[in-house]
Amino acid sequence: MKKLLSDDRFNAVVSSLISILIGLLVGGIVILLVGLFSANLGIKSAWEGIRIVFAGLFSTGRDASGILTWGFNGTNIGNMLFRATPLIMTGLSVAFAYKTGLFNIGAPGQYLMGTLVTLFVALKVPSESVHPILIWLLAFLAGTMAGALWGCIPGVLKAFLNINEVLACIMTNWIAANFVTWMFDISDLKNVVENTKSGYIYKTTYNNVATTKMGLDKVFKGSQINGGIVIAILIAILIYIIMTKTTFGFELKACGSNRHAAKYAGISDKRNIILSMAIAGALAAAGASLYYLAGNTEFFWSTYQSLPGIGFNGIPVALLATCNPIGVIFAAVFMSMLDIAGLQLTNLTAYNEYITSVIIAVIVYVSALSLVIKMWLIKLSKKEKAGTKKEGGEA
């Protein structure tokens, strides 16, 4: 047990789990307090709210007498996996950049550029002359490349001109938002076929392009799931292999830990900064590609006033997973699960889905204290050793 407690990776997982637990507890307390102090919500509805927060994935609505029922809800689980797909990718984007010493707050901008190029390719290449699967591949690759190029911009600015990458990323975010709106505004892809929907771009199914469902929609009936989740998980595993098993990944991590020491060791720090921002941008844009190529969502193209939330949600996912690619998969699925629980909360109770955002925020806040939690766990492990050796005054 002592050996386990002093193992770094075990500590990281335990501190993440503790953060999650504290977050859920705080959410429960907020629901309880609101229930106690509000005139028309009582303890009973608070208790219902708390149960849905913890187990909303398995709720199946209310039965005839108004009591909450629970069971296997394929729609919920399928939707959870569908929403987790772009979140895994943006989480990977932020995690990859963080591991290499850069804070990629430009994920929304890269996501938007991926959306732009993916939708253009998927809707413009005529599916009568080119096979839809080929169009899908082209759109995916083109979107990813667009994100890589867009991510290069803050990278180049930081490597050659020493411009703070947070500042450059914020600027490129908003330039991307305005650019994407402009491009779609002058295009002919606005949905003029269906009434009152000209604020949206066509779904990719308009051109017969959509991700294969891989039979998943038979398991999770009524949900929007498709093969994208499988692709996202495979990419996460690929990134894990790159970061831990290749020289390239090692060089990137060395640059992140200590840029000057890496340069002294002969690693080209400028090249690595640009490459890691490019890869981070590619990952975020790939998330956008997978999301829109699924063919069941329309893009609201007038996006110059607000950035997509998915881009920013990658940050808590990466932080909760302590920037480990495999951990990102689980963290993204967990956050999507909280999303679904929030929807159930809005549908079935008087509370609303923002409580799940509060829970996620508290989890991230507590994970910032992970250093303290890890120190405490190491202290625990040393206390057990000291108990048998009768040492005095250890840290």
Place this chain on the structure above:
Amino acid sequence: MTYVVQQTLLYAVPLMIVALAGVFAERSGIINLALEGIMIFGAFAGVLFIRIMQNVAWVLDAASNKAYAKLQLLEILAMLVAAVLGAIFSLLLSFASVNLSADQTIGGTALNLMAPALVLFFVRIIANQNTLQMQEGDSASWFMIKKTMLGYSKKDNLGFLGNTFINKVYLATYICILIFIVLSIILYKTKFGLRLRSCGENPSAADSLGINVYKMRYAGVTISGALAGMGGFVYSLTTANCTSNGDVAGFGFLALAVMIFGNWKPLNIAGASILFGIFKCIAAGYTSIDINGDGKFCLAEIGISPHVYRMLPYLITLIVLAFTSKSSRAPKAEGIPYDKGAR
């Protein structure tokens, strides 16, 4: 021209104040990424305060009797409430950064996530929709200063200065400019300011001279929270019609950018804010801007898409940064938790 100046001020002044908030925190050594979150929280606090006060007798009296001085007092009180609650919210960041040596970027990001979530949760419960508005009336009818209030008639022409600075303005804008000047003087010309800045450059040296680095950092972040909260409320009052919807359209991050762009110095920050203000104003109203008063809207006739105008402030920032970034100097010890034992 009057329109351009007024709109620029409306946009630039909250930006300046929030950027100064960032400066206070970072100069004391703590990276404050949570400006966006604190702004959202401050806006919510101010709007909720006004909404609650609209049920109190003297406020309703003042509104129906057009006692403008009392309404301006309400506005100032709301700014104070927003500042106090912004300071309290920022205590989460200072506690985590100073006492628990937490990672400051993560702590700031956590607050950025927490603020809109908390605000929207309560707004939904209070107002059953996603926006919290004043109970009656709107910010223009209640709080805007018009020349008729000052004794002029509607037809009086006050000349350029009068029309621009006295007619259709908010008192909040001028109070913010005053606070900006006062705090900049405090930061650079007083003992307290010097000590605060030293904690961000070399906390060990400051500690060796007897300055309590922890207290200074708490002070820096608390002032930062107060300014950001007040800036959030002024933003909502002047550009969002005194509503709170859990979003400030990336204003907090823009203020961060302005702070870095201004090299952490108040004068440069003021200049950068005005630059952004001018471009935002042009982008929003270029079809109706009459630069030299000859009745022709020249900008509209050039034919550049409005999207390009909206991109301009960000593009120009990047270009200017490309030339000036060699001399960019962040406070040396920012982001590093201070450990007394390491000295």
